[in-house]
Amino acid sequence: MSNVTVMPGRPAGTSSTPAGGDHRGRPRRRPRKPINTQFRTAVSPHQLNTTRGRIVYWIVLVVVVVSFTAAFVFPLYWMITGAMKSTEELNSIPPTFLPEHFSFDGYLQAWDLLDLGTLLGNTAVYAGGAWLLTLAVDVSAAYALSKLRPAFGKVVLALMLSTLMIPPMVIMLPAYLTVKDVPFFHWNLLNTPWAIWLPAAANGFNVFLLKRFFDSIPRELLEAAEIDGASPLRILWSVVMPISRPILGVVSILTVVNVWRDFVWPLLVLPDSEKMSVSIGIASLSSQMPQNVLVASLVIASIPTIVVFFLFQRHIMAGLTAGSLKG
Amino acid sequence: MTTASIPVTSGGRRREPTRLRRLVQRNVTAYGFLCGALICFAFFSWYPMIREVILSFQKTNFVDPPKWVGLANFRTVVNDPAFGPAWVNTALFTVLALLCGYGVPFVTAIVLNELRHARAYLRFVVYLPVMLPPAVSVLLFQWFYNPDYGLFNQILGFVHLPGLQWLNSTSTALISLVIVSTWMNMGSGTLIYLAALQTIPSELYEAAELDGAGLFKRIRHVTIPQTRLILLVMLLLQIVATMQVFIEPYLLTGGGPENATVSVVYLMYQYAFNFGNLNAGNALGLMLMIVLMVFSAIYLRVSRDNTV
Numbered sequence: 001m002s003n004v005t006v007m008p009g010r011p012a013g014t015s016s017t018p019a020g021g022d023h024r025g026r027p028r029r030r031p032r033k034p035i036n037t038q039f040r041t042a043v044s045p046h047q048l049n050t051t052r053g054r055i056v057y058w059i060v061l062v063v064v065v066v067s068f069t070a071a072f073v074f075p076l077y078w079m080i081t082g083a084m085k086s087t088e089e090l091n092s093i094p095p096t097f098l099p100e101h102f103s104f105d106g107y108l109q110a111w112d113l114l115d116l117g118t119l120l121g122n123t124a125v126y127a128g129g130a131w132l133l134t135l136a137v138d139v140s141a142a143y144a145l146s147k148l149r150p151a152f153g154k155v156v157l158a159l160m161l162s163t164l165m166i167p168p169m170v171i172m173l174p175a176y177l178t179v180k181d182v183p184f185f186h187w188n189l190l191n192t193p194w195a196i197w198l199p200a201a202a203n204g205f206n207v208f209l210l211k212r213f214f215d216s217i218p219r220e221l222l223e224a225a226e227i228d229g230a231s232p233l234r235i236l237w238s239v240v241m242p243i244s245r246p247i248l249g250v251v252s253i254l255t256v257v258n259v260w261r262d263f264v265w266p267l268l269v270l271p272d273s274e275k276m277s278v279s280i281g282i283a284s285l286s287s288q289m290p291q292n293v294l295v296a297s298l299v300i301a302s303i304p305t306i307v308v309f310f311l312f313q314r315h316i317m318a319g320l321t322a323g324s325l326k327g
Numbered sequence: 328m329t330t331a332s333i334p335v336t337s338g339g340r341r342r343e344p345t346r347l348r349r350l351v352q353r354n355v356t357a358y359g360f361l362c363g364a365l366i367c368f369a370f371f372s373w374y375p376m377i378r379e380v381i382l383s384f385q386k387t388n389f390v391d392p393p394k395w396v397g398l399a400n401f402r403t404v405v406n407d408p409a410f411g412p413a414w415v416n417t418a419l420f421t422v423l424a425l426l427c428g429y430g431v432p433f434v435t436a437i438v439l440n441e442l443r444h445a446r447a448y449l450r451f452v453v454y455l456p457v458m459l460p461p462a463v464s465v466l467l468f469q470w471f472y473n474p475d476y477g478l479f480n481q482i483l484g485f486v487h488l489p490g491l492q493w494l495n496s497t498s499t500a501l502i503s504l505v506i507v508s509t510w511m512n513m514g515s516g517t518l519i520y521l522a523a524l525q526t527i528p529s530e531l532y533e534a535a536e537l538d539g540a541g542l543f544k545r546i547r548h549v550t551i552p553q554t555r556l557i558l559l560v561m562l563l564l565q566i567v568a569t570m571q572v573f574i575e576p577y578l579l580t581g582g583g584p585e586n587a588t589v590s591v592v593y594l595m596y597q598y599a600f601n602f603g604n605l606n607a608g609n610a611l612g613l614m615l616m617i618v619l620m621v622f623s624a625i626y627l628r629v630s631r632d633n634t635v
Contacts (some may be wrong), residue, residue: 137367
């Protein structure tokens with residue numbers, strides 16, 4: 001900011017002339033801290049550190065920061081404060097930027113009316129169970145495919161990866177029927193956590209990520225453990241798992257966040273209002289709630305994922321790029 | 328194999344069974360580790376994939392044994408007055424979502440990559456909506472879109488523009504869905520592009536500059552070719568993802584007004600759960616599956632050929 005405004009002793013016309021030729025003209029002025037040009041990008045570092053370059057740079061920076069804040073933070077601000085306003089205040093024109101008085105009644109009402117405690121508890125159970133089951137199932141599968149190399153291992157892997165080709169939405173109806181009446185066992189899993197947990201574990205992408213990581217673990221390490229008499233399970237637990245913590249972190253976060261955010265699948269398999277996940281519960285009651293109570297429930301429902309994001313930002317970003325560069 | 332079996336000595340004979348036993352043991356252990364995944368995949372991925380096809384050609388009511396009905400389900404679906412709008416809307420939604428959700432993140436990523444300040448903040452902020460549960464984002468925008476007291480019309484009123492009907496008008500309903508979708512999804516695209524941009528070697532830009540290429544020429548001839556692969560992969564992924572649009576029409580418009588926002592997956596859901604015709608829903612799903620598998624196949628081909 002200050003770079004734009006403080007231009008002492010400088011003729012007004014110079015900023016429009018091409019910079020570079022006037023280096024000698026101002027020897028007494030302390031050079032400003034240059035904009036860091038350590039990484040070369042499309043913009044030339046020389047142009048960036050000319051006066052005009054700096055002005056443009058700071059204008060662009062301010063515009064970007066302001067517009068990003070307006071686009072992505074302001075709606076959240078509006079949501080958090082909207083929940084504190086009364087219905088009359090919400091309907092008033094022009095709107096109030098700050099609530100007239102900060103009251104948490106909206107939040108308390110939302111908690112009671114929508115029974116958010118139960119909904120959040122349900123969702124935590126679904127996400128936590130899916131996390132444990134996915135780790136147990138997918139890690140052991142990837143370990144078997146990568147290190148134990150059974151007969152037909154390649155076929156099994158190909159079949160698992162083929163599920164990545166089928167978008168989940170298009171098989172949701174037959175999958176729903178399977179959950180409703182599991183073949184051979186004739187269990188009805190609707191309204192049980194298993195309806196979320198078991199399909200979550202059938203995740204070809206997790207198997208792929210884990211197998212690719214396990215493939216990079218040197219064989220000698222496992223052979224050394226084998227010579228020491230460790231069983232395959234012991235090797236998995238004491239050798240492979242500790243080395244694989246980064247990828248286990250990525251898979252864990254992907255699983256938990258996916259279950260927490262999922263909408264369509266829980267909508268189908270958890271019709272009972274006692275068993276709903278938080279997204280479904282709020283959506284199903286949304287039309288019957290006063291606006292401020294509904295908005296308050298939205299805030300409460302988003303707190304857990306935002307907290308997870310704050311805590312595990314690095315892992316989440318790593319998972320994102322892992323997802324984009326899969327092959 | 329053959330060389331090992333030629334010397335039939337006592338030692339070799341003793342080793343054969345142990346090797347076989349070890350092979351069997353290794354396989355038994357391996358499949359022991361695999362069985363959990365095999366069960367989960369078999370029941371919840373592989374079997375539904377097959378059943379999707381079977382059910383499309385059957386009539387089932389889950390009391391009588393299923394009847395094979397040939398293409399009757401497909402005829403039912405195609406003759407539905409909502410069939411045409413559903414595909415047109417899905418295609419239109421995909422195209423509009425690509426215009427917003429594909430171009431905007433890439434341009435944003437290029438700009439972000441030039442900035443030297445506030446990078447962590449900007450990256451965090453752009454990804455924030457991605458972390459909200461989609462239902463939360465969609466219901467939040469439902470409030471913003473309210474023609475009487477929604478934020479958007481309040482802002483328009485503030486700058487003395489007439490308010491819009493947003494979700495209630497056939498002309499703006501679909502674009503309203505695209506705006507929500509872009510808002511809540513663009514963070515991931517932006518960060519993926521940003522990661523790709525940071526891998527471009529700086530020598531390329533320097534060389535281009537020495538050759539006299541200006542800023543836009545450098546973007547055109549260095550940045551875009553260097554990120555071509557990721558751009559293509561993201562394009563295909565995004566097509567597949569946006570063609571499955573469901574939550575936006577389900578929560579915001581219910582397919583209305585006048586079928587202006589009904590999507591293929593939404594129609595599929597309606598067949599199964601509102602019209603009580605699960606088989607017709609399956610037939611529609613099979614059509615979508617075939618369309619999407621083309622894109623998925625291209626995607627897998629592209630990413631396999633170029634990354635590993």
